[in-house]
Amino acid sequence: MNTLSRSFFTFLLQFTGQKNLQKGRALHALILKTGLGSDIFLANSLVNLYAKCGHLDEAKLEFKEIEVKDVVSWNCIINGYSQQGLGGSVIVMELFQTMRAENTFPNSHTFAGVFTAASNLSDASFGQQAHSLAIKTTNCSDVFVGSSLLNMYCKCGFLLEARRVFNKMPQRNPVSWAAMISGYAIQRLAVEAFVLFKLMRQEEDDGNEFVLTSILSALVLPEFVANGKQIHGLALKNGLLSFVSVGNSLVTMYAKCRSLDDALQAFKYTSDKNSITWSAIITGYAQTGYSSNALRIFSEMQYAGFKPSEFTFVGVLSACSETAAVREGKQIHGYLLKLGFESQIFIRTSLVDMYAKCSDVNDARKEFDQLKDPDIVLWTSMIGGYVQNGENEEALNLYGRMQMEGILPNELTMASVLKACSSLAAFDQGKQVHACTVKYGFSLEVPIGSALSTMYAKCGNLEDANIVFRQMPGRDVISWNSMISGLSQNGRGDEALKLFEEMRLEGTKPDYVTFVNLLSACSHMGLVERGWVYFKMMFDEYGIVPTVEHYACMVDILSRAGKIEEAKEFIDSVPVDHGTCLWRILLSACRNYHSFDIGAYAGERLMELGSQESSAYVILSSIYTALGRWEDVERVRRVMRLRGVNKEPGCSWIEVKSRVHVFVVGDQVHPQIVEIREVIQRLMKQMKDERYQPSFDLLFRDFCNMK
DNA sequence: GCCGCATTAG
Numbered sequence: 237m238n239t240l241s242r243s244f245f246t247f248l249l250q251f252t253g254q255k256n257l258q259k260g261r262a263l264h265a266l267i268l269k270t271g272l273g274s275d276i277f278l279a280n281s282l283v284n285l286y287a288k289c290g291h292l293d294e295a296k297l298e299f300k301e302i303e304v305k306d307v308v309s310w311n312c313i314i315n316g317y318s319q320q321g322l323g324g325s326v327i328v329m330e331l332f333q334t335m336r337a338e339n340t341f342p343n344s345h346t347f348a349g350v351f352t353a354a355s356n357l358s359d360a361s362f363g364q365q366a367h368s369l370a371i372k373t374t375n376c377s378d379v380f381v382g383s384s385l386l387n388m389y390c391k392c393g394f395l396l397e398a399r400r401v402f403n404k405m406p407q408r409n410p411v412s413w414a415a416m417i418s419g420y421a422i423q424r425l426a427v428e429a430f431v432l433f434k435l436m437r438q439e440e441d442d443g444n445e446f447v448l449t450s451i452l453s454a455l456v457l458p459e460f461v462a463n464g465k466q467i468h469g470l471a472l473k474n475g476l477l478s479f480v481s482v483g484n485s486l487v488t489m490y491a492k493c494r495s496l497d498d499a500l501q502a503f504k505y506t507s508d509k510n511s512i513t514w515s516a517i518i519t520g521y522a523q524t525g526y527s528s529n530a531l532r533i534f535s536e537m538q539y540a541g542f543k544p545s546e547f548t549f550v551g552v553l554s555a556c557s558e559t560a561a562v563r564e565g566k567q568i569h570g571y572l573l574k575l576g577f578e579s580q581i582f583i584r585t586s587l588v589d590m591y592a593k594c595s596d597v598n599d600a601r602k603e604f605d606q607l608k609d610p611d612i613v614l615w616t617s618m619i620g621g622y623v624q625n626g627e628n629e630e631a632l633n634l635y636g637r638m639q640m641e642g643i644l645p646n647e648l649t650m651a652s653v654l655k656a657c658s659s660l661a662a663f664d665q666g667k668q669v670h671a672c673t674v675k676y677g678f679s680l681e682v683p684i685g686s687a688l689s690t691m692y693a694k695c696g697n698l699e700d701a702n703i704v705f706r707q708m709p710g711r712d713v714i715s716w717n718s719m720i721s722g723l724s725q726n727g728r729g730d731e732a733l734k735l736f737e738e739m740r741l742e743g744t745k746p747d748y749v750t751f752v753n754l755l756s757a758c759s760h761m762g763l764v765e766r767g768w769v770y771f772k773m774m775f776d777e778y779g780i781v782p783t784v785e786h787y788a789c790m791v792d793i794l795s796r797a798g799k800i801e802e803a804k805e806f807i808d809s810v811p812v813d814h815g816t817c818l819w820r821i822l823l824s825a826c827r828n829y830h831s832f833d834i835g836a837y838a839g840e841r842l843m844e845l846g847s848q849e850s851s852a853y854v855i856l857s858s859i860y861t862a863l864g865r866w867e868d869v870e871r872v873r874r875v876m877r878l879r880g881v882n883k884e885p886g887c888s889w890i891e892v893k894s895r896v897h898v899f900v901v902g903d904q905v906h907p908q909i910v911e912i913r914e915v916i917q918r919l920m921k922q923m924k925d926e927r928y929q930p931s932f933d934l935l936f937r938d939f940c941n942m943k
Numbered sequence: 944g945c946c947g948c949a950t951t952a953g
Contacts, residue, residue, distance in 0.1 A: 241944095242944070245944060245945075246944085248945090249944090249945080276945085277944060277945050278945085279945095280945050280946075281944095281945055281946090283945095283946095284945070284946065287946095306945095307946085308945055308946050309945095309946090310946090311945090311946040311947075312945080312946055313946095314946090314947095315946065315947060316946095318947090343946090343947095344947070345946045345947045346946085346947080347947080348946090348947035348948055349946085349947060349948095351947095351948080352947080352948070378947090378948095379948075380947045380948045381947080381948080382948085383947095383948040383949070384947075384948045384949090385948090386948095387948070387949070409948085409949095410949080411948045411949045412948080412949085413949090414948095414949045414950065415948075415949055415950095417949095418949075418950070444949095444950095445950075446949045446950045447949085447950085448950085449949090449950035449951055450949075450950060450951095452950090452951085453950075453951070479950095480951085481950055481951050482950090482951085483951090484950095484951045484952080485950075485951050487951095488951070488952075511952090512951060512952055513951095515952055516951080516952065519952070519953080545952080546952090546953090547952040547953070548952090550952080550953050551952085551953085554953085582953050583953095585953080586953075613953085
């Protein structure tokens with residue numbers, strides 16, 4: 237009897253290790269036939285067999301059959317469920333309570349499973365309760381208990397607690413090191429992770445494939461690429477490159493460090509590629525701006541016979557977003573429908589994002605509306621989509637609906653909503669959103685801080701913009717840019733230029749937007765020389781190649797200062813294709829300075845280029861009127877009619893008590909139009925009384941008449 | 944004689 241039981245047991249162990257359910261079942265039948273089913277060792281091992289094969293229902297059935305359960309019976313069922321992730325871990329909590337209620341004392345094996353369940357659930361209070369019980373009843377210096385415990389604290393975000401457990405461990409194995417390092421990696425603490433990795437190498441060995449993937453996942457910024465290469469070398473030396481997980485982590489690491497050539501090499505040398513390998517290189521290219529490479533590799537992947545996963549689709553869809561490749565995007569949309577991925581929430585989010593970035597905000601909304609319970613990322617994507625497409629009112633409407641449905645925003649939601657407020661100059665609403673950011677406990681880090689200071693600046697409240705800007709714990713180039721442009725746009729150019737000097741002192745490298753802001757500040761203040769200084773500094777000191785925007789600012793600076801001739805020569809020297817915008821600026825300046833000859837020249841260039849802007853034709857014809865060249869006046873007006881150019885009506889808006897009031901030229905429909913007229917009359921009278929001379933010269937009059 | 948810990952992709 238004893239010998240039979242022992243040999244059954246040996247086979248059960250073997251089949252469990254092989255996860256061979258078929259042979260296991262046959263053996264199970266044999267055990268019942270021979271009447272050995274009540275042997276506790278065999279009964280526990282049967283529970284374990286079904287649990288390890290993922291058949292938890294059968295495991296549970298066998299577990300219930302055991303009349304006198306011992307701690308191992310409980311351990312087998314608990315650990316079976318804890319390996320099933322989130323769903324199983326909930327059941328572990330119940331099982332653990334029942335076990336204690338039935339007065340079975342947990343041991344170190346139990347706690348290992350319980351801590352794993354708590355980490356799956358990110359349930360720190362469950363984990364801590366179990367921890368205090370473990371201290372009282374179990375030998376906590378066990379390496380399995382220690383590793384699962386510190387992993388639980390890492391996954392719950394208690395890094396210091398995790399480190400305390402880690403430090404106290406009398407012995408550590410690669411699992412402990414991997415868990416602790418990935419704890420730092422999750423919190424983006426690359427330096428701490430790497431320091432710990434070095435400590436491991438000093439103390440013990442080189443780690444295994446799990447340790448290497450953990451440390452690689454921490455190295456996500458270009459400044460860590462050298463560390464990443466060190467790990468790569470170590471993996472090569474220790475023969476760990478044969479693990480596909482290591483290859484995948486290397487590809488991801490190089491891509492995140494923006495070393496795409498290295499990422500491609502790592503990809504090529506990963507011999508046993510899986511779908512993750514392909515997704516990693518595709519996402520890498522997509523996120524570093526090499527969208528066409530991403531799409532090319534996506535088709536190679538299918539050619540190589542790999543089925544794309546949901547993660548692959550997220551990567552290729554983001555590649556389509558970046559290049560606004562709506563045709564490819566729609567094809568990929570069709571493909572993922574065929575594979576049945578459309579109900580996955582982050583696929584839906586990528587689709588919304590793709591359509592919104594392709595300026596197809598209606599299709600984006602269609603995708604958004606198809607999901608019953610959008611999560612916060614999806615809400616944010618849709619709201620951000622509206623903002624990107626200038627549909628700021630829609631963005632605020634949707635945000636209102638989101639609040640009504642009781643969904644809590646995240647930092648990115650708030651940044652988008654603030655941007656909508658900025659564009660609408662919706663001051664009251666902006667302040668309310670500011671209050672919400674405080675209520676939800678968001679700090680003034682990028683992007684909220686910059687969005688807030690931009691909002692205040694765009695609404696004309698520079699003092700509050702500055703307060704927010706000064707309180708930001710860290711400022712990036714975008715924060716500086718938004719404050720500089722806020723000052724410049726509100727007529728405080730001198731402060732904008734001072735702030736730029738402060739930015740340089742603080743060591744933040746300006747980008748091309750900074751220089752657009754600086755040049756536009758110079759233009760408002762009439763600082764021609766200073767403008768030239770910045771224009772030259774941009775390339776000479778920072779290597780930024782000027783774009784049409786910068787050339788436009790220079791033309792503006794020169795022509796506002798009345799240097800019309802110099803502006804014309806400057807435009808003729810511009811080495812890039814600038815379309816109509818530079819001539820357009822010069823033409824306006826010629827109107828103001830009555831430089832009719834150069835004005836006529838600029839206007840003719842605009843007509844040649846087929847300008848669709850009515851004002852260009854209007855000014856040109858008024859210049860010819862002033863010069864008495866009636867045939868040319870007639871010719872300009874004929875071309876204008878022929879091309880069907882219409883004057884866009886002027887439009888302005890203001891927010892009063894959370895309502896936006898829009899006015900169009902010649903507006904008669906505003907409900908308070910009578911009162912508004914009275915105020916205008918009063919202002920006109922006051923203006924006259926104070927002897928202000930409005931400019932009503934010949935050219936402006938003509939401009940008004942042509943409406 | 945049975946049971947336990949970790950990694951990569953948005």
